[in-house]
Amino acid sequence: MKKVITIIIVIVVALGAIAYVLTNNKKKNEAKTAFIAEGGGAVAVRVATVEKKVVDLDFSANGNFIANQDLDFLSENAGRVSAVYVDEGATVRKGQVLARIDAEIINTDRETAEATYQNALKDEARYKSAFQTGGVTQQQLDQAVLATQNARLRLQASQRKVSDANIKSPINGVVNKRYIEVGAFVTAQGTRLFELVDVSKLKLKVNVNESQVANLKIGDRIDIKSSVFPNERFSGKVSFIAAKADETLNFPIEIEVFNNTNNSLKAGMYGTAIFNFPGQAPGILVPRTSFVGSVSSNQVFVFDGATKTSKLRKVVAGRILGESVEILDGLKEGEMVITSGQINLTDGSAVSVVN
Structure with a gap:
């Protein structure tokens, strides 16, 4: 019995909803019919006067x-931190030393590279002297010169590492975070040292x-x-x-x-x-709804008060400013553009302006 009552209630509610929708649609249709009837047989339209207004662009x-600049400063050399000279919140300048890496191993590598370079210079000098007397070939001399060049490059790289043992700030800024302490070991793969902002x-x-x-x-x-x-x-x-x-x-x-x-x-x-933009010269503005279809169509209907008809007009639209559109060419101040009812219009249609 309860199930039957529930079904009846559901049916009654559904029928009530349907009746409400039908009544609402009937009212809308009556309103549209009344709107058209106001035109007395002509197409009922609404219009707006073309005006010149100052455009406020502010x-x-x-x-x-x-x-x-916001960067995580990373290590470039492996080693143990021997000193930290700044703390979080410190203001630093570009080139300022922030910390130092123990350079014992780095110095050893530099000394080895220096010795290798000096030996390469001596070998190159001997090969050049021997080449003058025919003791070595041109190829052997070229190899000695190449060995010297390679040794010099390795020395420069090791000297750069020694210089990088002093960790210097690459920018002016503030130490936002410090990730290292004295005694910590950093790697050459890029241990985070500082966050600089x-x-x-x-x-x-x-x-x-x-x-x-x-x-x-x-x-x-x-x-x-x-x-x-x-x-x-x-x-x-x-x-x-x-x-x-x-x-x-x-x-x-x-x-x-x-x-x-x-x-x-x-x-x-x-x-x-x-x-803020400088004062703009007054421009012709019309409602966005004046356009036939969309603004890109560049077509509007103008109301001809003498003949009570619509005239299709080609215009050049400018900027879209909210609900208004700037007209660069095609309309004059004081003319009246049709803002609603265009769907029922053609060029020369009889129209009746309604409020």
Whole structure:
């Protein structure tokens, strides 16, 4: 019995839903019929007056600051750390010694390379002297010269390793992390030594839409605000504009930001880019819905008040500015474009303007 009652309830609910949908569709059809009836036999349309307006292109975009340089400094030589001269938070300059690797083995290799090079020089001198008297062939002399060159290259490489025993900072920046201690052993395969971050300059990454990116170019000066420092003003310049939109149809851009003398801005903070553009000359704007089909069609219907008819007009569309479109050619200020009802129109159709 309960199952039968449940089935009846389900059927009643379904019939009620169907009745609601049919009633709602009937109301919509009646509204459309009433709209067309207002035209008195002509096609009922809505219109908008073509106006000249000043286009406000200013906008702002939020993003995150990232460090201009952020690198993990890796070891190049194997050895034991004999000294560490900086700690986390220390400000360092390019070329400053940060730590030192025990150079005993490295020095031994350099001394061996030096001795090999000196012997190669002596052998080359003897071969040259013997060649003058016919004691050796040209091939034997060439081999002696080649051996000298190879020995010199090995010596230079070993001297470089000795120099690299003093671990020097490759950039100006701050020691964000220190991964080594005195006595630790590092390998030549790249043990992490320090994380160095340069925040004297940062990059602010933001996304802009297609109408905004069209007005930007590399090198544009941009005002920057930080919510952490509301009373300070920072400046930057556009350093990168993506050539392709992302999956959200926005264009990533990067702004190079100059930090203040205290390096107050930190990587990871939020920032706002303020894009200000000089005053624009007034331009002709029409609603986006004026176009037949889409903006790319470059066709609109103009209402002819004298004959109460529609006239198909070819226009040249410019920028898309929200719900408005800039018209570069084809329309004059004061004309009236049809914004709805175009689907029922052809060139010369009788129309009736309704509110």
